[in-house]
Amino acid sequence: MKKTIAGVVVVVLLAIGFFASASYINSINEKIFAQMSQDTIYYSVEDANYTKGLLNSKGSFIATLNDLPYTFKVNIDFSNNFFASNNAIVSILNENEDLKGIFPNEEIFKILVSVKGGDININAKINDINFTRNDTNLVLNNTSFKITGSEEFVKNMELNLGYVLLDQLSREEKFEAKNIKISEFPLEKLSFNNIFNPSRNSEQNISIDSANFISSITFDFDKLKIFAKTAQNAQNDYDSVLKLDLAKFNLANENFILNNINLDMNFNNLSKKAYDSLVQNSNTDIFSMMLLASQFLKANPQIILNNLSFEKEGKKFDANGQTIFTENNIKSQFHANTEILPSQIWPDFANFDTYFVDNNGSYVLDFIYDDSNKSDVTTIINGERLIIDPQ
Numbered sequence: 001m002k003k004t005i006a007g008v009v010v011v012v013l014l015a016i017g018f019f020a021s022a023s024y025i026n027s028i029n030e031k032i033f034a035q036m037s038q039d040t041i042y043y044s045v046e047d048a049n050y051t052k053g054l055l056n057s058k059g060s061f062i063a064t065l066n067d068l069p070y071t072f073k074v075n076i077d078f079s080n081n082f083f084a085s086n087n088a089i090v091s092i093l094n095e096n097e098d099l100k101g102i103f104p105n106e107e108i109f110k111i112l113v114s115v116k117g118g119d120i121n122i123n124a125k126i127n128d129i130n131f132t133r134n135d136t137n138l139v140l141n142n143t144s145f146k147i148t149g150s151e152e153f154v155k156n157m158e159l160n161l162g163y164v165l166l167d168q169l170s171r172e173e174k175f176e177a178k179n180i181k182i183s184e185f186p187l188e189k190l191s192f193n194n195i196f197n198p199s200r201n202s203e204q205n206i207s208i209d210s211a212n213f214i215s216s217i218t219f220d221f222d223k224l225k226i227f228a229k230t231a232q233n234a235q236n237d238y239d240s241v242l243k244l245d246l247a248k249f250n251l252a253n254e255n256f257i258l259n260n261i262n263l264d265m266n267f268n269n270l271s272k273k274a275y276d277s278l279v280q281n282s283n284t285d286i287f288s289m290m291l292l293a294s295q296f297l298k299a300n301p302q303i304i305l306n307n308l309s310f311e312k313e314g315k316k317f318d319a320n321g322q323t324i325f326t327e328n329n330i331k332s333q334f335h336a337n338t339e340i341l342p343s344q345i346w347p348d349f350a351n352f353d354t355y356f357v358d359n360n361g362s363y364v365l366d367f368i369y370d371d372s373n374k375s376d377v378t379t380i381i382n383g384e385r386l387i388i389d390p391q
Helices: 002-036 272-280 286-298 347-355
Strands: 043-051 056-065 071-079 088-094 107-116 119-126 129-133 136-149 154-168 173-186 202-214 219-232 238-251 256-270 302-312 315-325 330-338 357-359 362-370 378-381 384-386
Touching: 002 043, 002 056, 002 071, 002 088, 002 107, 256 272, 272 286
Parallel strands: none
Antiparallel strands: 043 056, 056 071, 071 088, 088 107, 107 119, 119 136, 129 136, 136 154, 154 173, 173 202, 202 219, 219 238, 238 256, 256 302, 302 315, 315 330, 330 362, 357 362, 362 378, 378 384
């Protein structure tokens, strides 16, 4: 009898635990749906509907792009089972007749959402595209997108593109790239409905195995890696870091090849107001650009070149420098130490050869500029001051 009672108690406790966990997961799923079905700067939402169930819930809405005349149906199947491998499966369906050639299947891509212990993992897989129209060929293979975060905020995002090809046969223009990876780590709280906002504090890593571009200018490169970081400083403006490594760059039309390219730069005191306006607005008329330039200068920006180096035919080039702007003046300095003259890097740079002095088999350039005193502008090249008439 005691064993029977104990067994009943265990079953009841398990049932209570199951229903409690199902209710908890259901509440999380409803929050996820609420975030997904909000309007953004890129698309608007209508006909949002969420239906609760004990074991499973369903949600759906229509998303219409704000800048393009395209509408997509979003269906979401939620699992309220705590032990389910995926708490939600999202299907993005094409409802546009003129896109059926690009997306032959109704489902464009699928998103898997997993919620465990307050952590959210989102994995999206886009169906491969192989599309040709009017002599234009578009191929997109092995494309995926990942997001990890908490119930409210994003921890990191990652986009992977295995292969991209855009080929315009009649115009002999082509872009091809392999193994593109873009990852981002927000440095401040970033909500899910703001992930498309291009202006925020974050670290970004970009890598591309190889790329080839054919047009009036033809180039290719191998093993590109970029690190970028943007964060607000004490003045509420932006400080940025940019680092680039590139194994090889080939400008085929000019028979121009550089190897082991490294770039390391800092951009300090970038006007937040001007920066946000630049990345969020497409208005590029002269008046707008002059206004942005004025806002940038008011923040007294600094451009610091920690290192620029590369090799050509086994010979090295190294440089560093900095430029400090204010509303009224510019201070700049630049130093280069190279085994190769500018004309040997590129014939069009021949006029710069005269500014480099021989230093035991290598070539050196030291440049200083300061126009703080408008009546006595300082320009020094390799220790020799140039006299510039301000009139």
